[in-house]
Amino acid sequence: xxxxxxxxxxxxxxxxxxxxxxxxxxxxxxxxxxxxxxxxxxxxxxxxxxxxxxxxxxxxxxxxxxxxxxxxxxxxxxxxxxxxxxxxxxxxxxxxxxxxxxxxxxxxxxxxxxxxxxxxxxxxxxxxxxxxxxxxxxxxxxxxxxxxxxxxxxxxxxxxxxxxxxxxxxxxxxxxxxxxxxxxxxxxxxxxxxxxxxxxxxxxxxxxxxxxxxxxxxxxxxxxxxxxxxxxxxxxxxxxxxxxxxxxxxxxxxxxxxxxxxxxxxxxxxxxxxxxxxxxxxxxxxxxxxxxxxxxxxxxxxxxxxxxxxxxxxxxxxxxxxxxxxxxxxxxxxxxxxxxxxxxxxxxxxxxxxxxxxxxxxxxxxxxxxxxxxxxxxxxxxxxxxxxxxxxxxxxxxxxxxxxxxxxxxxxxxxxxxxxxxxxxxxxxxxxxxxxxxxxxxxxxxxxxxxxxxxxxxxxxxxxxxxxxxxxxxxxxxxxxxxxxxxxxxxxxxxxxxxxxx
RNA sequence: GCUCGUGUGGUGUAGUACGGUCCAUCAUUCCGGGUUUUCAUCCCGGCGACCCGGGUUCAAAUCCCGGCACGAGCACCA
Numbered sequence: 399x400x401x402x403x404x405x406x407x408x409x410x411x412x413x414x415x416x417x418x419x420x421x422x423x424x425x426x427x428x429x430x431x432x433x434x435x436x437x438x439x440x441x442x443x444x445x446x447x448x449x450x451x452x453x454x455x456x457x458x459x460x461x462x463x464x465x466x467x468x469x470x471x472x473x474x475x476x477x478x479x480x481x482x483x484x485x486x487x488x489x490x491x492x493x494x495x496x497x498x499x500x501x502x503x504x505x506x507x508x509x510x511x512x513x514x515x516x517x518x519x520x521x522x523x524x525x526x527x528x529x530x531x532x533x534x535x536x537x538x539x540x541x542x543x544x545x546x547x548x549x550x551x552x553x554x555x556x557x558x559x560x561x562x563x564x565x566x567x568x569x570x571x572x573x574x575x576x577x578x579x580x581x582x583x584x585x586x587x588x589x590x591x592x593x594x595x596x597x598x599x600x601x602x603x604x605x606x607x608x609x610x611x612x613x614x615x616x617x618x619x620x621x622x623x624x625x626x627x628x629x630x631x632x633x634x635x636x637x638x639x640x641x642x643x644x645x646x647x648x649x650x651x652x653x654x655x656x657x658x659x660x661x662x663x664x665x666x667x668x669x670x671x672x673x674x675x676x677x678x679x680x681x682x683x684x685x686x687x688x689x690x691x692x693x694x695x696x697x698x699x700x701x702x703x704x705x706x707x708x709x710x711x712x713x714x715x716x717x718x719x720x721x722x723x724x725x726x727x728x729x730x731x732x733x734x735x736x737x738x739x740x741x742x743x744x745x746x747x748x749x750x751x752x753x754x755x756x757x758x759x760x761x762x763x764x765x766x767x768x769x770x771x772x773x774x775x776x777x778x779x780x781x782x783x784x785x786x787x788x789x790x791x792x793x794x795x796x797x798x799x800x801x802x803x804x805x806x807x808x809x810x811x812x813x814x815x816x817x818x819x820x821x822x823x824x825x826x827x828x829x830x831x832x833x834x835x836x837x838x839x840x841x842x843x844x845x846x847x848x849x850x851x852x853x854x855x856x857x858x859x860x861x862x863x864x865x866x867x868x869x870x871x872x873x874x875x876x877x878x879x880x881x882x883x884x885x886x887x888x889x890x891x892x893x894x895x896x897x898x899x900x
Numbered sequence: 901g902c903u904c905g906u907g908u909g910g911u912g913u914a915g916u917a918c919g920g921u922c923c924a925u926c927a928u929u930c931c932g933g934g935u936u937u938u939c940a941u942c943c944c945g946g947c948g949a950c951c952c953g954g955g956u957u958c959a960a961a962u963c964c965c966g967g968c969a970c971g972a973g974c975a976c977c978a
Contacts, residue, residue, distance in 0.1 A: 428925090487978060541976090730907075748941060779936075
C-alpha cells in the first residue's frame with residue numbers, strides 16, 4: 399500500500415497514529431558552544447602555547463574556546479607552556495609572563511593551573527625510561543634521512559631490535575651528552591607496516607645542547623611535542639583536547655603511546671584553519687624580527703596582530719570572546735574578515751563610548767548671526783549618564799573638515815548655516831531640511847592632538863584638532879562620523895589618540 | 901605517492917549520530933525603507949545556500965556508493 403499511495407497518504411496515516419509526529423515546528427539555531435561529550439567525571443581543558451612571544455590573534459580562538467568549555471562545564475583550565483625546543487622555536491623568558499597577562503585579559507580570569515614543560519623534565523624522563531624498559535620504545539641512531547627512507551619503504555631500522563639493556567645504555571648517552579645532537583633519537587615502537595606513514599615508529603626525544611632560558615643547561619635531550627604533550631595531558635588529568643585538525647596525526651600517535659602505557663586517551667575535538675583577512679598575517683618570529691630591527695616599536699605596536707596590540711587599540715575582550723564562541727568548533731577551514739571582528743567589537747563598545755568631534759584636515763569658517771555664547775552637547779546620544787560637554791562660541795568661527803565645505807550644511811548640534819559670500823549665516827536652529835550634517839569644532843574649545851593610525855605596515859601619524867573635553871587616558875571614544883579611537887594620553891601638553899576602527 | 905579531514909546563501913553558523921517536525925536556523929554583509937541634529941545606534945522589509953552524479957526509500961541536507969573541489973599530516977618545530 400505504502401509503495402503505491404505516496405508520501406501524502408503515509409503522512410495522513412502517521413497523523414492518525416500520532417498527530418504530533420507531523421507537526422511542523424520552526425527550527426532554531428543552537429546558542430553557544432555545543433556541549434562536550436563524556437563530562438560525567440568533570441572536565442579539564444588546556445591551552446598549550448609555545449612561549450616564543452606574546453599571544454597573537456591566532457591564539458585567541460584556542461584560549462577562548464577552551465576557557466569557555468571549562469567554565470561551561472565547571473571544569474578546570476590548564477595553561478601549559480610547551481617549551482621543550484631550544485633551537486627551532488626557542489622560548490623567550492619574558493613570554494611566559496606576557497602570555498599569562500594576555501590570557502587573563504582575554505578570558506577575564508586566571509588559569510587554574512600553570513605548568514611549564516621545562517620544569518617537568520624529570521617526569522618525562524621517567525616515562526621515557528618506562529617506555530624503553532617495556533620495549534615500547536627504542537633509541538635509534540639513524541640519521542633523519544636514513545630513517546625517512548626506512549619509513550617510506552616500511553622497513554625496520556637496524557636499532558629496532560636492540561635489547562632493553564642496550565637501549566638503556568644508549569638512552570643514558572643521550573641524557574649525559576656522550577651523544578651529540580643528531581646522533582640519536584628515542585622512537586616510540588609502533589608498527590612499520592602501518593598504512594599511515596606518519597605513525598611509523600615516531601620520534602619522541604631528540605638531543606639539543608642549547609641552553610634553555612628557564613632551566614639552563616640542565617638537560618641535553620628533550621622530548622618532542624607529541625611525547626611531552628601526551629604525558630602531560632595524562633599527568634594533569636586532561637579530559638578534553640581541542641586542537642587543530644592538522645594535529646590529527648598527533649592524536650593517533652599519542653593514542654599508540656597511551657596504549658603502551660595502558661592509559662585512556664582524552665576526548666578530542668578538532669577545528670580547521672582560520673585565516674583572518676585584513677590583519678597582518680605574520681608569524682611570531684616575523685614580528686620579533688621586526689621589533690629587533692626597530693621596524694615596530696614593540697609587541698603592542700598598532701600594526702602587529704598581537705593581543706596586546708589589540709588591547710592597546712581598544713578592543714573589548716568580551717567582544718572577542720563572543721566572536722569566537724559564535725564561530726564555534728568546526729573542522730571547516732574558514733576565512734573571516736578582520737572587519738567582522740571589528741563589527742563585533744563596535745557592537746560591544748558603542749553604548750559605552752563617549753562621542754567627541756575630531757577634525758583631521760581643518761579649515762576655519764566665519765559664522766554670523768544669532769549665536770549663544772556656548773552650547774552644551776551630550777557625550778552620548780542615548781545615555782544621559784554619560785554627561786555633557788560645553789562648547790564656547792565666543793570667537794564666531796567654526797572649524798570644519800575641508801572636504802565637508804559646501805554652500806549649505808548643518809553644524810551638528812548648533813544650526814543650519816548658509817554661505818553668503820564666504821561668510822556663513824546662521825539659519826534655522828531646528829532641523830527643517832535634509833541638508834548634510836557635519837561635525838565641527840570651536841577654536842575656543844579645541845586643542846591639537848595626535849591621531850595614530852595603522853594602515854597595513856605604515857603608521858600614519860596625523861596632527862588633528864579635537865574637542866578639549868576632559869577625556870580619560872585609556873578610554874575608548876567615538877569620533878563623530880569617523881569611528882572609534884582609544885585615548886592613549888590626555889594631558890595638557892600631550893594628547894594622543896590611537897585609531898581603533900570604524 | 902601514502903594517510904587523514906572538510907564541503908549548507910558573499911561571510912560565519914544551526915540542523916546531519918535516531919531520514920519525515922527543513923519548500924532549511926541565526927548572525928553579519930549587501931539592497932530598500934523608517935527613526936535619529938554622526939557616515940554611529942536602533943527598527944522594518946528584501947535578495948541569497950544543502951559540491952556533483954547515481955542508489956536505497958512512500959520520503960534524503962541527513963543513509964550508501966562513486967566522483968569532484970579544497971585543506972592538512974608524513975620534521976631530530978609547536
